[in-house]
Amino acid sequence: MLRYTLKRMASLAVSLAVASLVIFLVVEVAPGDPxxxxxxxxxxxxxxxxxxxxxxxxxxxxxxxxxxVGGMLTGDFGTSYxxxxxxxxxxxxxxxxxxxxxxxxLALSTLLAFPAGIYAAARxxxxxxxxxxxATQLGVAVPNFWFAMxxxxxxxxxxxxxxxxxxxxxxxxxxxxxxxxTLPAIxxxxxxxxxxxxxxxxxxxxxxxxxxxxxxxxxxxxxRQALWRHGVRNALIPVLTIIxxxxxxxxxxxxxxxxxxxxxxxxxxxxxxxxxxxxIVVESVVMLLVFAVIVVNFLVDLAYAAxxxxxxxxx
Amino acid sequence: xxxxLRLLAASALVLAAxxxxxxxxxxxxxxxxxxxxxxxxxxxxxxxxxxxxxxxxVFEGLTRFTESGEIVPGLAESWEISEDGLTYTxxxxxxxxxxxxxxxxxxxxxFTLDRARAEDSTNAQKQLFASIESVxxxxxxxxxxxxxxxxxxxxxxxxxxxxVIVAPESIGEIxxxxxxxxxxxxxxxxxxxxxxxxxxxxxWGEAPALAEATFKFISDPTAAFSAMMAEDxxxxxxxxxxxxxxxxxxxxxxxxxxxxxxxxxxxxxxxxQPPLDDRRVRKAIAHAIDRQAIxxxxxxxxxxxxxxHFAPHNPAYVDLTEMSAHDPERARQLLADAGYAxxxxxxxxxxxxxxxxxGGEIVxxxxxxxxxETEITNLEWAQxxxxxxxxxxxxLTIVSHTEPMDIGIYxxxxxxFQYDNPEFQALMEELNRTTDPDTRTExxxxxxxxxxxxYVNGYLFQLAMTSVAKSGLRGLWANAPTQAVDxxxxxxxx
Numbered sequence: 151m152l153r154y155t156l157k158r159m160a161s162l163a164v165s166l167a168v169a170s171l172v173i174f175l176v177v178e179v180a181p182g183d184p185x186x187x188x189x190x191x192x193x194x195x196x197x198x199x200x201x202x203x204x205x206x207x208x209x210x211x212x213x214x215x216x217x218x219v220g221g222m223l224t225g226d227f228g229t230s231y232x233x234x235x236x237x238x239x240x241x242x243x244x245x246x247x248x249x250x251x252x253x254x255x256l257a258l259s260t261l262l263a264f265p266a267g268i269y270a271a272a273r274x275x276x277x278x279x280x281x282x283x284x285a286t287q288l289g290v291a292v293p294n295f296w297f298a299m300x301x302x303x304x305x306x307x308x309x310x311x312x313x314x315x316x317x318x319x320x321x322x323x324x325x326x327x328x329x330x331x332t333l334p335a336i337x338x339x340x341x342x343x344x345x346x347x348x349x350x351x352x353x354x355x356x357x358x359x360x361x362x363x364x365x366x367x368x369x370x371x372x373x374r375q376a377l378w379r380h381g382v383r384n385a386l387i388p389v390l391t392i393i394x395x396x397x398x399x400x401x402x403x404x405x406x407x408x409x410x411x412x413x414x415x416x417x418x419x420x421x422x423x424x425x426x427x428x429x430i431v432v433e434s435v436v437m438l439l440v441f442a443v444i445v446v447n448f449l450v451d452l453a454y455a456a457x458x459x460x461x462x463x464x465x
Numbered sequence: 466x467x468x469x470l471r472l473l474a475a476s477a478l479v480l481a482a483x484x485x486x487x488x489x490x491x492x493x494x495x496x497x498x499x500x501x502x503x504x505x506x507x508x509x510x511x512x513x514x515x516x517x518x519x520x521x522x523v524f525e526g527l528t529r530f531t532e533s534g535e536i537v538p539g540l541a542e543s544w545e546i547s548e549d550g551l552t553y554t555x556x557x558x559x560x561x562x563x564x565x566x567x568x569x570x571x572x573x574x575x576f577t578l579d580r581a582r583a584e585d586s587t588n589a590q591k592q593l594f595a596s597i598e599s600v601x602x603x604x605x606x607x608x609x610x611x612x613x614x615x616x617x618x619x620x621x622x623x624x625x626x627x628x629v630i631v632a633p634e635s636i637g638e639i640x641x642x643x644x645x646x647x648x649x650x651x652x653x654x655x656x657x658x659x660x661x662x663x664x665x666x667x668x669w670g671e672a673p674a675l676a677e678a679t680f681k682f683i684s685d686p687t688a689a690f691s692a693m694m695a696e697d698x699x700x701x702x703x704x705x706x707x708x709x710x711x712x713x714x715x716x717x718x719x720x721x722x723x724x725x726x727x728x729x730x731x732x733x734x735x736x737x738q739p740p741l742d743d744r745r746v747r748k749a750i751a752h753a754i755d756r757q758a759i760x761x762x763x764x765x766x767x768x769x770x771x772x773x774h775f776a777p778h779n780p781a782y783v784d785l786t787e788m789s790a791h792d793p794e795r796a797r798q799l800l801a802d803a804g805y806a807x808x809x810x811x812x813x814x815x816x817x818x819x820x821x822x823x824g825g826e827i828v829x830x831x832x833x834x835x836x837x838e839t840e841i842t843n844l845e846w847a848q849x850x851x852x853x854x855x856x857x858x859x860x861l862t863i864v865s866h867t868e869p870m871d872i873g874i875y876x877x878x879x880x881x882f883q884y885d886n887p888e889f890q891a892l893m894e895e896l897n898r899t900t901d902p903d904t905r906t907e908x909x910x911x912x913x914x915x916x917x918x919x920y921v922n923g924y925l926f927q928l929a930m931t932s933v934a935k936s937g938l939r940g941l942w943a944n945a946p947t948q949a950v951d952x953x954x955x956x957x958x959x
Contacts, residue, residue, distance in 0.1 A: 182847025189589040190511025191854055192868050201587040232503035234640045243656060299687060306695040314695035315688055317658055409685040414657025426503060427847040
């Protein structure tokens with residue numbers, strides 16, 4: 151287990167180093183200058199030059215890359231060009247929205263998907279299965295921003311139960327914060343739940359055809375007991391992979407949902423920073439997301455080992 | 466809504482209303498806008514959103530704009546101009562304090578002006594201060610500004626958001642903790658979501674009716690519509706989806722405010738790029754364009770046609786739209802005269818706003834009708850600034866010039882139009898030195914005619930400002946003489 155962990159960590163470090171270089175190059179190559187953006191169309195060239203100097207944009211690119219990477223290694227993500235506040239603080243503020251939202255959506259999607267997938271697999275080919283599969287088909291097909299707008303139309307505009315968007319902040323209380331995140335979480339969770347339920351179902355159906363399931367029945371377990379004791383646990387590996395991927399997606403990919411509900415999350419920060427060419431913010435946030443994805447995958451790998459003892463002994 | 470739901474909603478409303486004493490007038494307001502300010506220093510950035518939140522709410526200048534665009538005294542209660550027009554002596558108001566409690570006096574004015582015109586200044590409108598030679602503190606309430614040459618625009622320039630008075634004590638933190646002299650003080654900025662301001666109790670002037678105000682930032686047009694419909698916000702300034710305005714007009718809960726802006730929306734033309742360097746070709750383009758079709762198609766009818774680069778609500782405006790009336794026959798003839806009977810191909814690079822993207826498609830179709838093919842490229846702002854504005858790598862583009870009284874940009878040969886007319890440049894220099902109002906009006910009219918006759922750009926329309934507010938809200942500015950959401954006169958009516 152230790153060697154397995156160490157090997158995974160080494161590949162993690164290499165991935166991060168490569169990612170930092172790619173991110174820096176891609177962001178720096180894009181046309182556009184943060185100083186010109188800030189000063190607008192009446193500014194004189196020498197004013198733009200003065201601002202570039204003030205922002206430290208006049209130093210060579212390789213030096214800025216080294217400063218950035220060096221800073222990140224010591225926990226300093228740099229200072230935003232436009233906002234002039236430390237990038238780390240900005241990320242921390244936005245994570246207060248994005249992280250709970252991602253977890254909330256993931257919890258909803260798991261809670262919906264597990265029972266639905268297990269139920270469908272157990273009733274394979276019967277009416278119940280067809281109904282669940284039809285519903286998930288719809289869930290996968292419906293774009294989440296459209297679904298979000300429908301939720302707003304019904305629950306905010308017609309019924310007035312929720313705000314149409316915005317986030318009051320956690321200092322207003324846990325309930326107020328959760329309430330503000332409820333519609334966005336539902337909108338995010340539904341398509342994810344549909345995918346997850348389908349994966350759960352097919353994975354479980356595969357397992358149900360295995361020899362050991364027949365053995366379990368033969369030693370006297372009922373269908374239901376065999377399903378829960380031996381089936382579901384073995385079906386979890388592909389499901390965990392999907393959950394890991396979904397979490398990473400939910401953290402960074404909520405950008406459209408954040409637009410629809412005007413939530414101050416990470417996705418909107420990236421979007422705003424790209425249009426303002428706030429390069430250092432884009433680079434640092436994307437780097438952080440890469441880090442999050444890699445760490446989540448790493449944890450998922452470890453979780454495989456936890457649910458499947460064979461993986462532990464083999465490595 | 467079904468009946469039980471309606472009942473439920475109604476009872477919820479009654480409950481909510483019951484929480485606040487029914488007789489009390491609301492003294493808070495939530496105003497939404499599309500763009501969030503990148504920082505909170507009006508003297509250090511061009512983003513209009515900075516002024517929208519802070520101008521005359523948190524910060525004030527020596528003079529200020531009114532809703533109709535007039536210049537009235539601000540922190541200077543009066544001023545004297547010397548015989549030669551070179552010395553302005555400002556008398557400052559009494560008992561003006563910054564929100565941190567320190568007094569605002571002549572030394573703050575000197576600091577502000579000197580900082581803005583300094584060598585390393587990052588003021589986006591540095592040219593406003595170009596005529597200043599020196600600033601002297603006479604006594605704490607008197608400041609004397611000496612100009613290098615007469616400047617007919619000086620008092621106007623001092624009203625811009627870029628010229629608001631700041632204090633040396635608080636300048637270091639101004640981008641996140643703005644401290645001004647206005648009727649509202651800055652409270653909190655939750656980045657990505659909102660900015661809160663509250664009444665400043667020691668304000669020198671009349672106290673505003675509002676005790677608290679929140680600015681919310683909603684960039685998505687659909688989300689803007691939902692937020693307004695769900696009554697999460699009380700007003701949306703410059704509502705981004707004009708197609709939804711009729712729906713708000715029909716709804717008794719809301720009012721729609723239609724006003725003018727300083728935004729001349731033009732088909733900017735690269736005057737140095739063949740064949741656009743030929744006046745006949747530019748004239749042909751002008752006659753090929755049907756302005757009203759663009760206003761109707763791209764702006765849902767909101768906008769005023771213009772025939773030159775000048776705001777129609779300005780008293781000095783001359784209506785020159787006839788000079789470029791829609792006449793495709795004439796356009797084809799002009800192209801033939803210039804040697805392009807078979808037309809030509811040029812680029813049309815469009816920034817993100819809908820007036821440009823939607824308007825661009827219509828302009829392209831109108832140009833095609835006279836034989837001019839355009840290759841449309843959609844750009845984001847940062848790309849547009851680099852490709853079009855800085856590198857001048859374009860044929861045509863559509864953009865709204867929102868700075869007030871900005872006809873002077875036509876006197877800058879290095880500006881992205883690349884229009885170089887010594888006669889116009891001399892006229893502008895003379896205008897800058899002229900202070901007599903009547904002579905200035907005449908000169909401004911002459912300037913409008915010159916650029917119209919040279920067909921420098923295709924002059925399309927004056928951008929309208931369409932805002933939506935709850936019907937009980939009064940005192941919001943419908944017009945935008947500068948990008949400001951002045952809340953000093955806003956109140957709720959029963």
